[in-house]
Amino acid sequence: MLHIANKSFSSRLLLGSGKFASPGLMQQAIQASGCQLVTLALKRLQLDQPQDDLLSPMRQMNIQLLPNTSGAKTAKEAIFAAQLARDALQTNWLKLEIHPDPRYLMPDPIETLLAAEQLVKLGFVVLPYCSADPVLCKRLEQAGCAAVMPLGAAIGSNQGLQTRAMLEIIIEQATVPVIIDAGLGAPSHAAAAMELGASAVLVNTAIAASQYPVAMAGAFAQAVNAGRMAYNAGLATAQPHAxxxxxLTDFLAAL
Amino acid sequence: MHIMLNDTPLQLATNCTVAELVQQQQLKTEGLAVAIDNVVIAKQHWGKHQVQNNAQVQLFQIVTGG
Known part of the structure; x- marks a missing residue:
């Protein structure tokens, strides 16, 4: 079981809800993935467009909704977005993300830590998306974050565990769940993250942008389970020689 | 009374609460959040919080995102 704050989850796969071709397809993918934590975002209401009925079906799926602060460029903006999200969804769970640079969407470590410290004091269950920096992750943990979410690679890049060596240190040192977020482009990447000992992974683009998102959601679910099973079983140690x-007996030497 | 609603000017015939404004705009309340002059107005206060003249009202909604 994955334990975050006061809740337990049987699935170690978190799903981002963005980029799906339709709400129906997203719901099917959520079901196929078996995930119990789904991220959502916030935006200004377009008064000339009808409101989506996104939440009613999701409420029936018995999943924990995890609003994010995407779009925030500073701690101040993120705290404002967090308060809006808490009121919109009536949850104090929050995926904190602050990325001022639109090209690489790298999380701002300083603003993220500042925001996390404030949000924890305001009673939020904070899951910060952050750089794969062991020192930063420790500081976020010490600030009271319920988990840390270091990146595997840039958001939506599908490049896999580019930060593998740092993730190993983060996982070794963490006393809160480590959720590898961003950059996982294939089920094998998710399995590799779980084999490292990650508590969970968050996937969005690789599923939503695949040709068959529902099938891909199932594939990621199996990969996450396989990776976790392998981690629990204990991987054999890599050796420099055969x-x-x-x-290797000499039973053929007589020939 | 004159307000700005998501940067759009809006004339209101009478004073109203946030709840009445949301109702007038025929908005679904689930997934909706309101801020006035950059302060979040919690849902439990919508029924009592009066929208002031020249208020900058911002409406936000939950959408899909990763």
Missing amino acids: TASSP
């Missing part, structure tokens, strides 16, 4: 799996 080690025989069969006996």
